[in-house]
Amino acid sequence: MMPVHLVRIFYRYLLPFPGRAALTWRIALLSALMAVVAMVYEIPESAISCYLIIYLMKDDANENIVIAIAVSILLSLAVALIFVLTNLTINSVFLRISMIFFCSYFFVYLGAKFNVTEIGNLIALVIAFLLTLLSDAPTGELATRAILYALLMATTPMLLMIIFNLLLGKKSQNILLEKFSSRLQTAQRVLGQPIVNNKFKFKTLLRDSQGECDIHLKLVKIFHLQTKKRIEWLENANKQTLKLLALVSILPKDTTEASRKTLADYCQHILNTIDNKDLKTNIILLNDNLISKEICNALNMFANFSGNTIEKKSPLPVKNNKKIKNKPISTLAYHYFAFKVTISALICYGIYTLFDWQGIHTAMITCYVVALGTTAETIHKLTLRIFGCLVGALIGVLSAIYITPYLDSINGLFLLIFIGMLLPAWITAGSELFSYAGVQIGLAFLLTTLNGFSPSTDLVAAQDRILGILLGIAVCFVVFTVLWPVSISDTIYQKISKILNLSLDSIENEKQGQLELSNFSQLINEANQIDYNLKLVIFETKSTKLSKHDLKTIRYFVLQITQLNSLLILPIAVNKKQLYQNELASFLSNNLIDRENIANMDKLNELLHRNIISILKDI
Known part of the structure; x- marks a missing residue:
């Protein structure tokens, strides 16, 4: 039964929806263009350049332009920092390892602290990985040239993304x-x-x-x-x-x-x-x-919008002192996360340096790419990376054996990359639950197809890179499940607390004669995030996993509190007290959440009855 169930799930997530095909052909076309530019101008590691496209590309052209400009600026600043670090560490292995550790730790910590984990990890990856290459650059001149090539490899796809979206992007x-x-x-x-x-x-x-x-x-x-x-x-x-x-x-x-x-x-x-x-x-x-x-x-x-139905009045200050006290995320959690990512990367670096096996350097890259704040999110991403790696490698190997030897022009390479990237682009353009698998399929396919400055039939290099990815996955899995595992339930309960506070704010706004949808819009976003996080619970370890009863309770809670807030969209003049009380009575008759960082059931019942009902009396 389980395989049939999984097939149904995959099939459902592969179904088309408006906009999916448009994003798919754009990603595939831009990746093929990047591969051709890399071959013509001999830009090294073209597979990584194409990977940045499929990893960052969105359906909105303007959003893509903003992302491309921001990434180019950040990577340029990171490379400028690397020039300084290169002069300090090129002659000292100890200093180099120390700088890798501190820079990686610092940027990963900042990314987690300010909720931009992927950007922090990307900057840490660029700095750490380029510093590891100094052992292969015996002179400062060669190191400088390698750094400049790395900058070219990263900024070229961003420039192409800007031009492409200006001409063919979706507005x-x-x-x-x-x-x-x-x-x-x-x-x-x-x-x-x-x-x-x-x-x-x-x-x-x-x-x-x-x-x-x-x-x-x-x-x-x-x-x-x-x-x-x-x-x-x-x-x-x-x-x-x-x-x-x-x-x-x-x-x-x-x-x-x-x-x-x-x-x-x-x-x-x-x-x-x-x-x-x-x-x-x-x-x-x-x-x-x-x-x-x-x-x-x-x-x-x-x-029949006439241009004068949108009220432009300033929002009234919310004077709600009945907030649910939410247990803040400890600063130590960010430090733990930064340490786990950094130590995983250094373990991989130590392994391939010890065995003098530079071909598996993708192990270090993997540690930064898959690491996320909770154990469930990280294992989920590791699982998708394994699946994508194997599927992409299979497609790449078949291409290298049956197609690449017969390519005799740049046009053939263009078509190969375009067609080969359609499947990964289609998956990437779909549900967030599986989209990273598409990114990884594309990367594995590109790594086996593009090696050097021409289409590759060298399966040894491709094999090493795939093994490196699997090594990075193994190291990350061990580190993130052994050292300070973080349950995704903490994130879920944080968001539930926020939903309850948004509900109280909405009712307080009505009390002050204000009807607007901003709080409701935020509530919907938080509810969607909780729904996504609940789907990742299956990737939790036994020590952090939520029970089936907890999962059922949370789903019911989010559904009911959202429907309760739907009533607040009715006009202010309408007396919603009875409507709201009827919904609330049904809501409170069910078992609620017993969790320290929100409130236990009695306290939550008391809060809803005392605060919400008392406010409704004045509506």
């Missing part, structure tokens, strides 16, 4: 329109279904992260990609479609079939005309119940 405003259409389609599908006893799960209605829409909208504003009027239209569409899904999730069971059909047909009508910048439709009115009336209002405001 932020187009992505927003796709997401709004997807929300309308979801609402239409749910409204068109018959009422069932169980409520629709909120995560199915908001499966796309609201945070992504917020990022795309910010980019449109920053780059002034649309007129002021059109930007206001996009802001309103973002607000109304989010509101629409929230209201649909709490639509009463006694809503008549005629009303549901009317709303579903209206969603379809808007979908048919959404590309029209002067979108205007007939206004519909329903009085079946309060929720259906508000769904009607949201659709009317979306379809």
Whole structure:
């Protein structure tokens, strides 16, 4: 049964969705262009250059440009630091190892501390790896040349990414329109279904992260990609479609079939005309119940936006002193993480230096690439790296045996890389749960195909690099499960505390006569992150793993608290006390979470009853 279940899961995550094919061909095409540029201009380690593309490329052209510029600046600063360190350490092995340790520790710590782990790890990797190459550079001149080549290897794909996205990238405003259409389609599908006893799960209605829409909208504003009027239209569409899904999730069971059909047909009508910048439709009115009336209002405001429906008043300060005390993450946790990453990298460096086997230097790179804050996240990434490494190596070996020997032009290489990168790019463009497997398939394929300045048929070099990846995986697994293992449950409970505090803030805002969606939007983002983290629990070790009861309780908790907050989207004039109390009574009748860093069940019940209900009296 288990293999069949896994096949179904993989199949579901491989299914197409809007935008996936577009990102796939863009990644494959840009990788092929990078490979050709590297071959023509003899840029070393072209596989790593292509890897940076598949690792960093997003669907939003403007986001890619920002990322490429930021990475280029950071890597340039890192290389400038390496020049200073090179002069200090080129003649001393002890100083070199010390600098590798302290620089790696420092940048990994900073990345974890400021929640930019991947950037911190990347800078630490560049500095540490380049310093390890000094043993092969007996003179300062050769070391300088090697460092400059490394900078060229890293910045060339960033330059290509900028040019490519300016010419062929997908614009932020187009992505927003796709997401709004997807929300309308979801609402239409749910409204068109018959009422069932169980409520629709909120995560199915908001499966796309609201945070992504917020990022795309910010980019449109920053780059002034649309007129002021059109930007206001996009802001309103973002607000109304989010509101629409929230209201649909709490639509009463006694809503008549005629009303549901009317709303579903209206969603379809808007979908048919959404590309029209002067979108205007007939206004519909329903009085079946309060929720259906508000769904009607949201659709009317979306379809007939006049430019003056967005309130521009400043947010009122939230005076909520009833916050849930959340146990802060100890600073020691960041130090432990930095130490584990650094010691793993140095162990790998020591192994391939001791055996004089430089071909497996990918072991050190692996330690920085797969390391994440919790044990579950790290093991999850290690698992995807193993799977991707083996699949990518198989594709690369078959290409090296049956295709590469017959390539006689740069055009053939271009086609080989483009076709070979389609599968990994497709996986990378999919769910976050499996996307890293696509990155690793692409890297393993490139490592076996590109070696030197021409298509490679040397399987020995490819074999060494794959073995290096497997060595790095083994070392990371041992270090992260033995030294201070960190449970992902700590992250989950931190986010639950934040969700409860956002709920209290939303109610306090209503008490002050303020109706806005920012807290609700943040709550949705946190709920999506909890849902993702719960899927990683299976990768926990026995000492840190949550029980099935805990998992069930957390899922129910997040679903219920999100639906409770959906009620707050109703107009301020509506008395929501009874509605909220009915939902809350059902919520509190179930076993809640007993966890030190939130509150035990009695305290949580008391907090919800005393704070939320008392505030509702004044709404």
